[in-house]
Amino acid sequence: MDPRRLLVFREVARAGSLAGAARALGWTQPAVSQQVRALERETGTALVLRQGRGVALTEAGRVLLRHAEGVADRLAAAEQEIAAFTGLAAGVVRLAAFPTAAAVLLPPALVALRERAPALQVHFAEQEPPEAEAAVRSGEADLALVFRHAEDEDAVPGDLLREPLGAHPVHAVVPAGRPLPGTLADLRDEPWIAGCVRCRGHLLRCARRAGFTPDVRFATDDHVVVQRLVGRGLGVALLPSWALAASTQPGVVAVDLPDVDGRVVETLARPDARRVPGVAALLAALRAAA
Known part of the structure; x- marks a missing residue:
């Protein structure tokens, strides 16, 4: 079973559609569909059901998704260990943040990050918390800076990891x-x-x-x-x-x-993303600046 196809299948499950997975991966929708069909041939069973513009996982698909998550976790861990071994934090990290965080927190954090990891590029998009959360969930962003009030305590489902950076009046x-x-x-x-x-x-x-x-x-x-x-x-x-x-x-x-x-400012990320060295480096810079 091709692990690359498992990762594509995982993105389809996360996005809930072939089009959403294609956007997250930077692929065309036919290419994603081809990978899913190839995986279904490898497993000998249907993994997704087309429903309107989206897809739903079959029972076999849900079983395979658990294994695909495990594969993704192992690959992310391998990437982290190799990066730690070589001492490099490079590549691109995509950040979504609300406007006042962009104005107050980001400049000092990014200046410090540039000194610590000059090979790392941060691509930033200004988004309010609901849109930033959706971007992380869809894979369009690796990390989000959001805020919540006391009444929003349970606003973020448990499949995303959140880390408070501080309370502000x-x-x-x-x-x-x-x-x-x-x-x-x-x-x-x-x-x-x-x-x-x-x-x-x-x-x-x-x-x-x-x-x-x-x-x-x-x-x-x-x-x-x-x-x-x-x-x-x-x-x-x-x-x-x-x-x-x-x-x-x-x-x-x-x-x-x-x-x-008051309100609490926090980061949101998928569990696997937090193990990527570039994301970890950006998180550390945000903590220090907060």
């Missing part, structure tokens, strides 16, 4: 020159500015606990725009500390409120 941002709020409820009558889906959900949950529904009049993911709107007295917002560290605009004041939860 979320501040209420209000126009300068006004009385400062003592609790979130003090802002119940203000117009609100909300950001990404996850951030908006956090605002709604905090406001619900404080006994009100925020009047959201502006929606933008751009933290500079948020601060400029606040600075002109057009609304108030919740912003994470990293957003303010990346850029603080005039006319705004950040206030810590006891009834606003």
Whole structure:
């Protein structure tokens, strides 16, 4: 049984479609389909069932997938040991990260990584946590930087490994020159500015606990725009500390409120990816920079 075909089959199972596996592998869909058919001839049984645009594994396919995962783990371990033996971390690591992490955490981490592993290339894509998680799951990214709030504790299924890098406060941002709020409820009558889906959900949950529904009049993911709107007295917002560290605009004041939860920044990766030397080197640089 050709182990390369097992790895292709594993990507098909992970992606849930031939097209998704082709994207993850950088192949054409017919080439992936050909490998799966060849593997079915080798095993003498059907391994996948076509369902619309996707595929489902047969019982034999599920059995074979367990062995394919084992093969992938052994190959990744071999790669790690050989790289450790030669002392090299090279190649390409694909990273997905949310905007404020890209602005605050990535620059020092990548500078340190360049000194430690000059042959390693990091390809970066800016993505919000749900998209970054999906990119890791599909194989389009090797590592993701994401954030979660307390209510998102179980948002990531257990087939991905996550490693917290630190907790960070979320501040209420209000126009300068006004009385400062003592609790979130003090802002119940203000117009609100909300950001990404996850951030908006956090605002709604905090406001619900404080006994009100925020009047959201502006929606933008751009933290500079948020601060400029606040600075002109057009609304108030919740912003994470990293957003303010990346850029603080005039006319705004950040206030810590006891009834606003912070958030945790963490990495997400597939178990096999974390054993790749380049991924391990990037993880170490992110830990040090955090």
